[in-house]
Every structure is written in structure tokens, then in C-alpha cells.
Amino acid sequence: MRCAVRPLSPGSHVLNRTTMPIRETFWNIPRWAEYANYLLGLLSFLILIYGLWRRTRVWLRGRPAMRSDRVAQRIGGMISDGFVQLRTLSQPLPGLMHKGIFLGIVFLFVGTVLATLDWDITRLLFDVRFLQGVIYVTYKLVLDIAGLLLLLGVAVAAYRRYVARPKRLVNALSSTYTRDDAYALAVLATIAVTGFMIEGLRLAVVQPWWAVWSPIGNLVAHAFVSLGEQTNRTLHLSIWMFHMLIVFGAIAAIPYTKFVHIFTSPVNIFFRNLNPPGALEPIRNIEEAETFGAGKIEDWTWKRLLDFDACTRCGRCQDACPAYATNKPLSPQNIIVKLGGYLWQTPLATGKKDAALRSMHGEVITADELWDCTTCAACVQACPVYIDQMGAIIEMRRYLTMSEGDVSRNLNMAMTGMEQNGNPYGLSRNQRADWAQGLGVKTMAEAGGNVDILYWVGCAAAYDDRNKRVARAFVKILQAANVNFAILGTEETCTGDSARRAGNEYLFQMLAQENIATLNGYGVKRIVTACPHCFHTIRDEYPQFGGNYEVLHHSQLIAELLAQGRLSLSKPLDSGSVTYHDPCYLGRHNNVYQPSRQIIRRATGRAAIEMARNHAHSFCCGAGGARNWMEENRGTRINQNRAAEAIATGAATLAVACPFCMGMLTDGLKAKAAEG
Known part of the structure; x- marks a missing residue:
């Protein structure tokens, strides 16, 4: 049996417990405002589609890239890291913050879809309302919790950005994106707050017995009930219209603001590199190639262009980078952010040639930034949306080395030795x-x-x-x-x-x-x-x-x-306590962590003492990415940073499983010993 909410007479505001809970769609909203709601919704959706098409069109102007294989694995990754957000949650505070915002948005969006189905589809076509009774009160409780999660997430995000201000949230284009970041937080907070106010004002007038199932809205209702029905109705309509404009404006603006990552993140995760992180893409038919690497924006593949556009500017890659940690010019975040900003200034995006356009090499990205990379893949592993910062750096190195011959003397000698001997x-x-x-x-x-x-x-x-x-x-x-x-x-x-x-x-x-x-x-x-x-x-x-x-x-x-x-082994080795350094190309690149630890336990009779950064979060020795053959003359030395961490364990022996690591960390330990 279906039961509608009884209209209230003046002075009678409380619905008795025989009244079945049901969603009161467009309560207190005049017919013209209903029509405006549908028209603005359609308009915002069309603007959204146009904006996303415009961005996609720019990506597809890049060179071909094969990313349509292993579809099931790609879908699985999109679910685990795009929706469940396992990588994002690997860092508790920012992970939970983002998860709260994400869940809040998702549940509120689903709630809106269900309300639309209930009112505009099942009611009109089948004369059925499914948002009633137990389903409806559960629906209201879930949406109140979702709104609260959204507000809490926004509050934590605002605290981190404007009070705690971790260094990783600052990048080369921070001044450009300051308004965008503030806009995103302000819009989300406004949507959540006005949503609760609309609900609270309605409850203050109607006062249904099931209001307790909307705990936040009910709390707001208590603050307004004393204003009287007419005032609350006027406030309700005014705030509802403001809320409608904010929501539809935000939807239309998605492709032009930080909110675009709602779409670019899962898409980039789907098209991620499924090969081992350090397995670089070859230059096919290299004897016939006319260009080597990336010298200009047109040299990138469509997937690289998507990478540049998908960056959320979270700074996790920067935090993980050994070059950045030792005060060198390189920040993998800045590489991607600068290339992303540059993309939208080029003819690839504007369709117009600009004689004053900066050069990608030298003016946008410097050679020092590119040569500081140790290819440890810490940035690639840290990125929650699977951007390949390391691969982009190597593509630009290819241009410097093979097209410009811009390599250091020592590195050139090493490559000459490889070629001749x-x-x-x-x-x-x-x-x-x-x-x-x-x-x-x-x-x-x-x-x-x-x-x-x-x-x-x-x-x-x-x-x-x-x-x-x-x-x-x-x-x-x-x-x-x-x-x-x-x-x-x-x-x-x-x-x-x-x-x-x-x-x-x-x-x-x-x-x-x-x-x-x-x-x-x-x-x-x-x-x-x-x-x-x-x-x-x-x-x-x-x-x-x-x-x-x-x-x-x-x-x-x-x-x-x-x-x-x-x-x-006839007897355990008398080596004292041992700490172990995970080589990047054994660990992060190939997920081999346990054999060396098993050998240490068998050989010494005790487990290795772990350094603070170990396993997948191990810190590079500084020799990878051909850095073993280059002078380290910017910032402080990476090997000394890692050596200090090994010394801090108090272990008597540092075990390594890589010839490069052995040389670099031996030098690092000697330098730290000389410092006293």
C-alpha cells in the first residue's frame, strides 16, 4: 500500500507515526524552478561533455601507444586503485582525507540518481515510488553520513593546504593553481553545507517523525525551527536555488578545473603501464627513425599527454624522490606539472602557432632536472594515478643524448667504452x-x-x-x-x-x-x-x-x-647485527625482497635490522639511471643520505645485493665516518 505525506495545515507541523516515510521531491519548489532545474542540468551536462571531448581530442593528437591489451587486468586496477583507492590509502592521513571526499561525492551522486529514478522514471512510467518506508529512511541516513564525510574530508584538506602546508603541496605552478585549489575546496564545502541547510529547513517545517534518520539535517532543523514556517520556507527556496546553481556550475566546470581528475584519474589508471616499471619502451625501427625521444610536445604519445593532464598535484612522487630529498633541481611532480601546463599553451591544444612559445628543453624543463634522475622508480610507485614520471624523463634524455649530444664527459666515456670494448x-x-x-x-x-x-x-x-x-x-x-x-x-x-x-x-x-x-x-x-x-x-x-x-x-x-x-652452513657467521639495503632494480622494479633476508637469517641466525625506509619504500643509493658514471655536484650526496640511515640502525654490517649499491654505500659510509 502506498501512502503519501499529508499536506500540513497552518499550526500543524508534526506527521504522526502512521504516516509512511517517503521522499518529498521538490517540496516547497515552484513549478518554474523545477523546469529551471532540468534545463540547467541538461545544459551543465552538455558543457561537461564538450569539455571532456576537447581534452580527449588534444590527447589523441599525440603519437600512437599500445594500451588496449590485458583488459581484465586494466579493469581490475581501475577498480582497486581508481575506486577502492588502495594506493591513495597507503598514506593514512591524506588517504583517509581523500577517501572521505571521494565517498561523500560518490554517495551523494548515487543518491541524486536514485531520487531522479524514483521521481522521473518509476513514478511517471509505472506509478511506483521506491524511496519510501525503510528504504527511504536508510537512504536518508546514508546520505547524511556521506555529506558529513565530505565535510570532514574538505576540512582536513583545508587544514593540510593552508595550515600544515606540507612542502610537497608546493610545485612549480602553485601560483597558477592557487585559485583552482581554493575553488575546489570551497565548492565542495558549499555543496555539503547548503545541502544540509536545505534538508534542515524542510525538516523544521514538516517535522516528520522519521527526522531522526537524518541526524545532521535534524540538528540543523533545531537551529531554524524557531524562525517560523514562512521564514523557513523562504530561506529553503532561496538556498535551494543557490545550491542548484552551485552544483550545476561545478558540473559544467569539471573539465576546466581540478575536478577533471574525477575522470582523468580512472582513465589513466586503466591505460597504465602493465609492464615492469623500469622496462622502457623501445624506439621501434630505430634505423629509420627521424626523431629520437621527446624534443617537442608533438613527440609525446597520447598516453604521455594524458599523464600530464591526469596529475592531481598531490606531491607524493616528489616526497619519494631521492634527488629532491637531497636538494637537487629535480622534482618529478614539477616535471609533470610543468609539461601539463605547457601542453595547453602549444598549438597541439590551441590550434594556433605562437612564435613566442617557450622551448620544451631548456626553458620548460632544464637538463639538470633530467640528469638528476636515478631511475629508482620511487615516483612511479608512489603515484596514485600511475603517471610514469621516470619514462617521461628518459624520453627527454633520449633527445638530449641522441639528437643534441648533450651528455657529460664522464658519461660519454662510459658509453664509448661500452661501444668499443x-x-x-x-x-x-x-x-x-x-x-x-x-x-x-x-x-x-x-x-x-x-x-x-x-x-x-x-x-x-x-x-x-x-x-x-x-x-x-x-x-x-x-x-x-x-x-x-x-x-x-x-x-x-x-x-x-x-x-x-x-x-x-x-x-x-x-x-x-x-x-x-x-x-x-x-x-x-x-x-x-x-x-x-x-x-x-x-x-x-x-x-x-x-x-x-x-x-x-x-x-x-x-x-x-x-x-x-x-x-x-656449519655455523652461523660471526658478523654481528646486519641491516639490508634493497636495491631499486631488484626490489621496486622487480618485486624481489625476501631472498636476501632469508639468506641473512640462515647465515647469521637472526633477522636483518630494517632501515626506516625498506622494501618497496627503500631509498636509492644514487647510482641508477647511469648516475654511476656521472659526477654528483648538485645538492647533497644521495649515498650519504642512505648511509646515515644505515648507521642509525646500529647494525655492525650493511648488506647489499648490487655492485653499484656496494660501491656507492661504501663511499657513503666512509664519508659519514670522516664527518665523525
Whole structure:
């Protein structure tokens, strides 16, 4: 049985408990205002669609990019990080703040949709009202909670932005976006407050028995009930009209304000890079390419342009960046924010040529910013909307290196060594296997390729004296476990990791193709290496050129041999307490964290002492991204920052699993010791 709310007579304001709760759509609203509501709603929706189409049209002017694979995985990510917002919640205070705002908006939007269906669809077509009875009072309670969450979220956001003012909320274009940020908070607060006032004024007049199911609205009603019915009706209509204008104005303005991330964030998450974060996109048909990397805005793919537009300016990438933490010019947030602002000044967006347009290189983004990147991928991992800051930096490095030849002297020497001698040290290829003398190690040529696993030595272990000792020790471990292995010897050449990160894609592809031809020629299936950079390059990037192998880091193989009982320790090592540094290219890039810790526990009888920043949040040593071959002459040294963190644990030994990390952190510890 359906029951409508009885009209109130003057002086009679309380509906008795026999009256069924039902939504009073357009209560106190004249017919002309109803029509205005529908017309403004349609107009705001059309403006919204036009604005989103305009932005999408600009993105699609970028170069092609393949992002339509693995649709189910993409949808899953959009749900987990776009709607559930797991990445956003990884930082509790800002995460909960944003979650409150998000849930408030979503539930209020859903509530509006349900009200529209109830009044304009089911009532008109089927003479049915579903927002009544228990459903209606539950609906009102949920919407009151949603409005409260929205207000609390906005209050926390305002406190962080204008009182706490964390450094990460300041970026290169903060002055440009100051009004936009203030507008977003003001609009959300106004919508929530006026919504509660409209509800409270209606309850103050009608006074239904179910008002308790609207706790916030009921509280507001108590503040207005003494004003009398006529005053409250007048206030209700005035605030309702103001609320309508604010809501529809905000909807129409979405594509032109910070609110655009309501759409760009889930879209960018859907089209995110599903490959390992450090697996860079190759330049296809490089011999025929007319341009290398990104020298101007037209060189970016449509996905990169979407990245620039999707940035929410939260600053998480900046907080995670080791270059920024050590007072260098680079801020990954500024890279994306500046490119995003620049995009809308270019002919790609305006359709007009501007002779005064700034150059993307030098004027918008400086070379120092690009060369400070260690490619640790901390920024990529931190971004809640999956922007690839690191990939954008490498694209611009490619232009500097391959089109402009703008590289430092030391880096150029390292790349010359790779090209001429197959290693960045510039030493003879004939010396590559000298470290193994006296160990009885066979080469693949000597073994006829008939081995279970290939030990990929890497340049550091082949030429650097300290890392040679690591290689010799690892060989003894393999021999003790009766592993059937061999090395390539002088047939091995640099994987090209540093060349690729430095932007020299041509040299990288040349080295990669040479190595892949050698490996495939021997029919190699399984590879082990002690270098995370070699591990990552062979495992994650060589498949781009036909090199598909099972690749293990030496910590994984040692842990496997210990677990199988093929290795045993007669007694624990007397090394004292140990802390462990997670290499970026083993951890963040490839999600390998536990084997080294398992080995430390087995070898010492105790767990490693964790540094404050560990596992996925480990802090870079400073050597990645070809930085190992460049001078660090801006800001403070990254390796000393990390060394200080290791010292703070009080551990007697610092364990590493990367030749670059070993060199950088050894130097860092020496520098901190010299400081006293």
C-alpha cells in the first residue's frame, strides 16, 4: 500500500507515526524552478561533455601507444586503485582525507540518481515510488553520513593546504593553481553545507517523525525551527536555488578545473603501464627513425599527454624522490606539472602557432632536472594515478643524448667504452674472464652449451676489484652445491642498462642484439646474475628483442639452494647485527625482497635490522639511471643520505645485493665516518 505525506495545515507541523516515510521531491519548489532545474542540468551536462571531448581530442593528437591489451587486468586496477583507492590509502592521513571526499561525492551522486529514478522514471512510467518506508529512511541516513564525510574530508584538506602546508603541496605552478585549489575546496564545502541547510529547513517545517534518520539535517532543523514556517520556507527556496546553481556550475566546470581528475584519474589508471616499471619502451625501427625521444610536445604519445593532464598535484612522487630529498633541481611532480601546463599553451591544444612559445628543453624543463634522475622508480610507485614520471624523463634524455649530444664527459666515456670494448670501464674485452682464473670455471664454448644455468657475470664483477671477489665467492657457492653452470667469458658484453637509462637507445639496442644472438646461439634457457641491473635488463627488456629467458638474481638461487639442502652452513657467521639495503632494480622494479633476508637469517641466525625506509619504500643509493658514471655536484650526496640511515640502525654490517649499491654505500659510509 502506498501512502503519501499529508499536506500540513497552518499550526500543524508534526506527521504522526502512521504516516509512511517517503521522499518529498521538490517540496516547497515552484513549478518554474523545477523546469529551471532540468534545463540547467541538461545544459551543465552538455558543457561537461564538450569539455571532456576537447581534452580527449588534444590527447589523441599525440603519437600512437599500445594500451588496449590485458583488459581484465586494466579493469581490475581501475577498480582497486581508481575506486577502492588502495594506493591513495597507503598514506593514512591524506588517504583517509581523500577517501572521505571521494565517498561523500560518490554517495551523494548515487543518491541524486536514485531520487531522479524514483521521481522521473518509476513514478511517471509505472506509478511506483521506491524511496519510501525503510528504504527511504536508510537512504536518508546514508546520505547524511556521506555529506558529513565530505565535510570532514574538505576540512582536513583545508587544514593540510593552508595550515600544515606540507612542502610537497608546493610545485612549480602553485601560483597558477592557487585559485583552482581554493575553488575546489570551497565548492565542495558549499555543496555539503547548503545541502544540509536545505534538508534542515524542510525538516523544521514538516517535522516528520522519521527526522531522526537524518541526524545532521535534524540538528540543523533545531537551529531554524524557531524562525517560523514562512521564514523557513523562504530561506529553503532561496538556498535551494543557490545550491542548484552551485552544483550545476561545478558540473559544467569539471573539465576546466581540478575536478577533471574525477575522470582523468580512472582513465589513466586503466591505460597504465602493465609492464615492469623500469622496462622502457623501445624506439621501434630505430634505423629509420627521424626523431629520437621527446624534443617537442608533438613527440609525446597520447598516453604521455594524458599523464600530464591526469596529475592531481598531490606531491607524493616528489616526497619519494631521492634527488629532491637531497636538494637537487629535480622534482618529478614539477616535471609533470610543468609539461601539463605547457601542453595547453602549444598549438597541439590551441590550434594556433605562437612564435613566442617557450622551448620544451631548456626553458620548460632544464637538463639538470633530467640528469638528476636515478631511475629508482620511487615516483612511479608512489603515484596514485600511475603517471610514469621516470619514462617521461628518459624520453627527454633520449633527445638530449641522441639528437643534441648533450651528455657529460664522464658519461660519454662510459658509453664509448661500452661501444668499443663492451664495458663502461673501457678495459679490454680480453680481460673479461680474468677474475675466474684458477677456479676451474668453464665457458659456454668449452661446455658446448650443455649446462643447467648460465652465470651472467656483468661488467662490475668482471672488472671492478671488489666485485671480482663477489664473483669468485659466488662461483664457489655454485660449485659447493654441484650446480652445472658456465660463463660466456669474453663473449659476454655489457647489457646496455646504463646506455639505455642515459638515453642512448641506439647503443643499447646494439648491445642487446649482440648479447641475445650469443645467448640464443647457445640455446640458453636459465640465467643467474649478481647484478640487479643486468637481472632487470635481461629479464624485463631483452624480451622486446627476442631474448626470452628465466632470469634469477643470485640471492634467489642461493636461497633456493639453501631451501633444497644443497647448501649448508656449519655455523652461523660471526658478523654481528646486519641491516639490508634493497636495491631499486631488484626490489621496486622487480618485486624481489625476501631472498636476501632469508639468506641473512640462515647465515647469521637472526633477522636483518630494517632501515626506516625498506622494501618497496627503500631509498636509492644514487647510482641508477647511469648516475654511476656521472659526477654528483648538485645538492647533497644521495649515498650519504642512505648511509646515515644505515648507521642509525646500529647494525655492525650493511648488506647489499648490487655492485653499484656496494660501491656507492661504501663511499657513503666512509664519508659519514670522516664527518665523525
